[in-house]
Amino acid sequence: LLYSQAIEAAVKDQQKLVTGSQNARSSARVRAIDIGTGSGLLGCLAAKTGASVVAFELVEDMYNLACNVVEGNGLSDQIEVLCADSVVATTREEMPEGRKICSDGVKTWRLPSDNGKETEPARPRAHLIVHELLDTGILGEGLIRALRHAWDVLCEPTAISVPSSVSLVVQPVCCEYLRKAASLDDGAATLLPLPPAVGRCRGSPGYFEMQAALPLRQGHMTPLCEPLRACEIDLGAGSAALAEKGVRTLAPLSMAGPGTAGPLSEHRKKRPHAVLAWFEATMHATTPPLSTSPWRSFADGEDAGPVRSHWQQAAFLLPPSASLSNDEQRWLLLAHDDDEFFLELASSGGEDASTTSPTPVRATYPTPERTVCTCGVHSLWGPERLVLLNELDAAAVAAAAEAAVQTLAHNLIMADSTAVRPATATSA
Ligand SMILES: C[S@@+](CC[C@H](N)C(=O)[O-])C[C@H]1O[C@@H](n2cnc3c(N)ncnc32)[C@H](O)[C@@H]1O
Incomplete structure (x- = not known):
């Protein structure tokens, strides 16, 4: 419905x-x-309002599905479905080196040749871009590359995009499950021969996907401050607005929040275990936004709405050293490249705690970078396995291991004593 109204x-x-x-x-x-048409739905919505549509879908099965949906809705004369990656599509007609990109040889959007000869466009540029290339962490489906190319090659400068912008909203949380998912406790470390590099490692790359509404509602996850709109990406202002990397936000974190049950000072003593993140997309100036907030279902009261939806939230796990526990001003450092967001918490390091402007501290911090697991443990096991390892009972595991060794030794002795040997063999 949100897409339908906006389109x-x-x-x-x-x-x-x-x-x-x-x-x-x-x-x-x-x-x-329609970039990434999937089922063909968004293209059909645009066509039903009178537009002619070129719909791109790079996965052949989805392309076939979209063709069927378009045909089934009687929109074949208005929608051309192409089995193509929009990022290599071009409007140029004369492409001697061009590669055929779909099997029927008819619905082909030619690729640019190496010599890139400029000719009349095969298809005129578009007035409207519709797309749903959003994943939990916004950028993982190639949104920025696709929109940058669309603005540069496939659209009129006066075109508009639905959605027109998308924001990452963040909220540091305290959550025992996410604490266990981020790193190994001392108890687990006694069970396993871990390399010393584990203690110095920044942990799992990327984020952990989860449905956060239920743990928030049940009190297993405590928000430590208000949700904060940390970064807005303008999808409707041409390719220059879609920076490749180094976009950086320093967002001041204010220590108050919805759903906080106790006095604020109590929450400030809690360690943040993760930064929960979701997105809000502006669809059109006159229509409601699309939000994947876990607080959506709380809006009309404690029991309102489902706690699960198609959309999950992203939990960026924080290392055990992360803290919000003193009176210093805290900052969220945020950057992204074409594929993902990176974020870290930092204190103001002696800056005036009353300031709410990021400007005074902007120069103080390096831009956060992609987390890379340097010890092998986080990338090998992943967050869910780390939770299991942290929940192992060390004594029970030691007893089980001892029993297993004894059984194995017993079986080996029995096998050895019953083995048939040549008469001349000596047993060692
Ligand atoms: C989240 S789905 C979109 C769903 C679709 N709008 C619908 O209503 O069914 C994303 C789709 O976009 C396709 N896709 C992603 N990037 C693309 C690109 N640059 N060009 C063509 N298809 C793309 C994927 O194969 C996937 O099917």
């Missing part, structure tokens, strides 16, 4: 533009591209 409003906006600039050669239809 309808966007097609109507662009229809005014197209009608206004219509001349004898141009068509009066809004031209839309």
Whole structure:
């Protein structure tokens, strides 16, 4: 519904533009591209409001599905489905070196040749981009690359994008499960011959996907401050707005939050085990946003709404050294590249704690980078296995190991004593 409302409003906006600039050669239809059409749904929504659509889908099975859906809805004359990665599509017609990118040889969007000869566009540029390339952590499905290419190659400068922007919203939380998922406790470490590098390792790369509404509701996860809109990516302002990397935000964390049961001072003593993150996408200026917040189901009261939805939240696990426990101003350091967000917590290091502007401390910190597991333990086992290892009862494991060794020794002795040997063999 959110997409339907926004796409309808966007097609109507662009229809005014197209009608206004219509001349004898141009068509009066809004031209839309649907990037990653999947089931074909968004392209169909645009077509039903009157647009002509080129829909890209790189997975062949999904492409076939989209073709069926388009045909089943009687929209084949308005929607052209291409089995292609939009990022290599071009509007140029004359491509002698171009590679055929789908099997039927008809619905082919030619790839650019190495010589990149500039000719008349095979298809005119689009007025509207519709897409749903969002994953839990926003960027993992190639959103930035796809939109950057769309703006550079496939769209008019006056085009609009649905969604038009997307923000990462973050909230540090205290949660025993996430603590165990981040690193190995001393108890687990006594069971396993761990390399010393484990203690110095920054931990698991990326984030841990989870449904956070239920643990929040049941009190197994405590928010340590208000949700904070940490970074907004403008998808509707051309490729220059889609920075490749180094985007950096220093967000001040204020220590108050929804769902905090006890006095604030109690929460400030808690260690943050993870930064919970979700997204809010602006669909169109006149229609409601799409939010994957775990607080959605709390909006109308304690028991309102389902606690599970299609969308999960991202938990960026923090190392055991992370803390919010003193009175210093804390900052969330955030950066992203084309594929993922990186974030860290930092204190102001003696800055004026009353300041809420990131400017005074901006120069103090290095831009956070991708977490790389340097000890092998986090990347080998992953967060869920670390939880299991942390929950092992060391004494019980030692007793089970002892019993297993004794059984093995017993079996070996029995096998040895019953083995048939040549008459001349000597037993060692
Ligand atoms: C989350 S799904 C989109 C769902 C779709 N909008 C729907 O309504 O069914 C993302 C889809 O985009 C496709 N995809 C991702 N990046 C693409 C690209 N650059 N060009 C073409 N398809 C892409 C994936 O194969 C996947 O099927």
